[in-house]
Amino acid sequence: MTLLTETHTAPTPCKSPTIRLAVIGLGLRSTCITKLLTQCNPHAQLAVLVDPNPDKTQPLIDENKIRTSRHMATYNSVQDMLKAGPEIDALIIGTRCNLHTPIAIQLAELNLPMFLEKPVCINWEQYKQLEQAYARNHDNVLVSFPLRVTPLLQAVREYVMQGRLGTLNQIQAVNNVSYGNVYVDSWYRDSKITGGLWLQKATHDFDYIHHLANATPTQITAMHSRCIWQEPVSHQDAGSAIVQYDSGFHANYTQNFITRQSAGKRGATLTGEDGSISFDWNTDRFTFQAHKQNRVENVSIKVEDGHGGGDQKLAENFLDLIRKRDVSQCTMHAGLLSAATCLAARDAANQRKVIAIPTPFINQQPMILHQHVEPLD
Numbered sequence: 001m002t003l004l005t006e007t008h009t010a011p012t013p014c015k016s017p018t019i020r021l022a023v024i025g026l027g028l029r030s031t032c033i034t035k036l037l038t039q040c041n042p043h044a045q046l047a048v049l050v051d052p053n054p055d056k057t058q059p060l061i062d063e064n065k066i067r068t069s070r071h072m073a074t075y076n077s078v079q080d081m082l083k084a085g086p087e088i089d090a091l092i093i094g095t096r097c098n099l100h101t102p103i104a105i106q107l108a109e110l111n112l113p114m115f116l117e118k119p120v121c122i123n124w125e126q127y128k129q130l131e132q133a134y135a136r137n138h139d140n141v142l143v144s145f146p147l148r149v150t151p152l153l154q155a156v157r158e159y160v161m162q163g164r165l166g167t168l169n170q171i172q173a174v175n176n177v178s179y180g181n182v183y184v185d186s187w188y189r190d191s192k193i194t195g196g197l198w199l200q201k202a203t204h205d206f207d208y209i210h211h212l213a214n215a216t217p218t219q220i221t222a223m224h225s226r227c228i229w230q231e232p233v234s235h236q237d238a239g240s241a242i243v244q245y246d247s248g249f250h251a252n253y254t255q256n257f258i259t260r261q262s263a264g265k266r267g268a269t270l271t272g273e274d275g276s277i278s279f280d281w282n283t284d285r286f287t288f289q290a291h292k293q294n295r296v297e298n299v300s301i302k303v304e305d306g307h308g309g310g311d312q313k314l315a316e317n318f319l320d321l322i323r324k325r326d327v328s329q330c331t332m333h334a335g336l337l338s339a340a341t342c343l344a345a346r347d348a349a350n351q352r353k354v355i356a357i358p359t360p361f362i363n364q365q366p367m368i369l370h371q372h373v374e375p376l377d
């Protein structure tokens, strides 16, 4: 043990541990995330707020006891904030869907850790603009996909990655939404803001399906219909899609917005040569059935509130990204790939076609060798 004496040089003081968060659009969702961030880290504080409706944001800050810096800077627009140039350690974009892309593009030059709400874009034009703006610096973005980081999905993925299912041959995913009224009784009704219910809802599901598939989606076909909701509602009340992957297998996904009460269900069954696994976020359970032995494992996962514990994990990952202790678990690549899958599903359903899904930042990805798939009957 070395004893400290007066001749020792004083240790270099640490850089300030304060984390100055800038929130662009402090609504219901970003309030929840900012609250978690300030709860998880005593040094995190809301230091900069950009929102044109300050009368609505202050009550949210007070009710949720969000820690703010002593002199929180407030601006009406991103442009005003950029002109003033306040000190910022990380950005949170929590506006409604149609503004995610233009605001993320305005802030791209800062290259700060960014928490970006989903969907990352709502049309192909935005998709291309966002892909271009982040072509060189997409590592610093965490897209708000809580399902991907839930303890339930991570446990299921562990089974897949450990080879417990053998070679996967299909994923069958279901999202029977028991709170579908939200999408017609609030601002979500306006598809000009949301881009419709593929982008609004399925972006989460396509993301976790791609993550489980561990392969690149190449094409999609889809159908959607409206049998219960009436004009002027323009949203589908049910939709189904089939996605083909470069590894040769396919996934299907169905969403239904008329389901209510305990009929709600969100999860999937994955089938492989050696086993099947089914999981549901409504119960936080999964069941693994070995195909070659008479063996069934039923597992229940205890989680925090907030998207099956996913919000907490997102907050922790964002704090680690800010402190450079971890990489983003939900990258801009994943955000764009999922949005592209939704846009292609929307086109496929509207045009009654099979639509190719582009791979974001394709020139920066390692080459993927496409497995030849023999035509089947």
Ligand SMILES: NC(=O)c1ccc[n+]([C@@H]2O[C@H](COP(=O)([O-])OP(=O)(O)OC[C@H]3O[C@@H](n4cnc5c(N)ncnc54)[C@H](O)[C@@H]3O)[C@@H](O)[C@H]2O)c1
Binding pocket: 024, 025, 026, 027, 028, 029, 030, 050, 051, 052, 053, 056, 057, 076, 077, 078, 094, 095, 096, 097, 098, 099, 117, 118, 119, 144, 145, 146, 200, 307
């Ligand atoms: N990841 C998830 O699980 C999840 C869950 C819920 C909602 N969301 C997404 O979160 C987003 C926000 O939803 P919400 O319910 O919090 O909406 P909201 O309407 O409550 O909040 C939006 C906020 O943005 C502000 N705003 C509007 N224009 C702005 C501008 N130009 N610059 C800065 N701020 C501006 C509004 O004043 C408001 O405070 C949506 O895109 C939604 O899809 C994601």
